[in-house]
Amino acid sequence: MLKRIITIMALLCVAVIAVKAQEVKKPRMYVEYFTEADGVEEANSDKVRQAVMAALNKTKRFELVDQDAEYSMKKEEERRTDEKAMSDEKSRTQTITAAGHDYILGGNVLACSVKSEQKDGKTMYSCVLNYSVTVTEVATSTTVASATFDHSPSGIGGTVGKLLDLSDSKDKAIASAVNMIASDIENFLIKEFPLESTIVPMDYEVKKDKLVKCYINLGSDHGVKKGDYFSVLAPSVRAGRTTYSEIGKMKVEEVVDGTMSQCKVVQGDKKIFTAMEAFQALDEAAQKQQPLKVKATIAPLFSL
Incomplete structure (x- = not known):
């Protein structure tokens, strides 16, 4: 019994440490x-x-x-x-x-x-x-x-x-x-101080070669809320350097948890889908170096 209690306590400590490690450190x-x-x-x-x-x-x-x-x-x-x-x-x-x-x-x-x-x-x-x-x-x-x-x-x-x-x-x-x-x-x-992160390269929704919805690696821990807007940035390699340019915009539809939100594409759906296809064709090492990024942007005057 004592051994079992000690094991449970150890597991709880590990869980607490894991949660602490995932907490967003704020300046x-x-x-x-x-x-x-x-x-x-x-x-x-x-x-x-x-x-x-x-x-x-x-x-x-x-x-x-x-x-x-x-x-x-x-x-x-x-x-x-x-x-x-x-x-x-x-x-x-x-x-x-x-x-x-x-x-x-x-x-x-x-x-x-x-x-x-x-x-x-x-x-x-x-x-x-x-x-x-x-x-x-x-x-x-x-x-x-x-x-x-x-x-x-x-x-x-x-x-x-x-x-x-x-x-x-x-x-x-x-x-x-x-x-x-x-x-x-x-x-x-x-x-x-714009929030920046990456698109989750899985469980995204596509219709007729257009990216409709996807997840991003930002959530409530980062202050993200429903209705926030993000620019989508795609990589391109020139002279051995990776640079990023805006190819579309998306709007947060649901804040899933502390580190993830679901977004709806409101601009550039075809370009974003093409960029996602290009990303999926990369090997694992290249994907880490050239992720699809998102960057917070001010909502348009007349929100979509």
């Missing part, structure tokens, strides 16, 4: 306090920062560390209040590196103003929101991504049709503008 991102331009209230700046963090958390792409949340970072904040340390960025980077962070995200709220207008005899409010985010790689101390989002009548950023949502109170107007941050950050990550 750690340290989120600094946002700065604000003259005229922007600190409370509104904090609302923008909290919304950015919520959007990042939703993508499941990073392990976030709030500047408020970590004791060592609080010590860092205290150190920075010393006049001599304010310009000591090297020492600051060393402190953050020692805490195990891969990236630092900073932000600046450039504008968050509420305007009023009369409509049907009522005073209505709209919020003009303009902010920027910057991501720095800790190991190299270099800026790896940055963007400015301008939700205003003359701005090019933001959600179409929501630049001037009218609300019956100032607080609601600000909340309406802040709600647009989720799509801002999602698209920012797709552009600057």
Whole structure:
């Protein structure tokens, strides 16, 4: 009996270790306090920062560390209040590196103003929101991504049709503008930190020499969700080098589990089928060197 119990416990330990080994390691991102331009209230700046963090958390792409949340970072904040340390960025980077962070995200709220207008005899409010985010790689101390989002009548950023949502109170107007941050950050990550993986070369659906559906090696552990779009990239060998080019697009129909999703081809079905046929004709070594790849892309304005 004891031997059997020991065997069962050993098997459970092996299972736990196997699961741990399959877990997706997420890079750690340290989120600094946002700065604000003259005229922007600190409370509104904090609302923008909290919304950015919520959007990042939703993508499941990073392990976030709030500047408020970590004791060592609080010590860092205290150190920075010393006049001599304010310009000591090297020492600051060393402190953050020692805490195990891969990236630092900073932000600046450039504008968050509420305007009023009369409509049907009522005073209505709209919020003009303009902010920027910057991501720095800790190991190299270099800026790896940055963007400015301008939700205003003359701005090019933001959600179409929501630049001037009218609300019956100032607080609601600000909340309406802040709600647009989720799509801002999602698209920012797709552009600057796109998910990349491969197509599963089995159990795909073909009709009349067109690839209809297939699986990709990305799932909920990577933040993939139903409705996400991916570009399909096919390899070609030139002068001994393998290069990739886009041949189509697909849309996630079902997130199967943590590491796999089923997709429907929405563009380039014939080309993707041809590429899959060419892949299947390769030997095992060549298949490892020249897989069919997928790369996250922003959903079209009018989704298919």
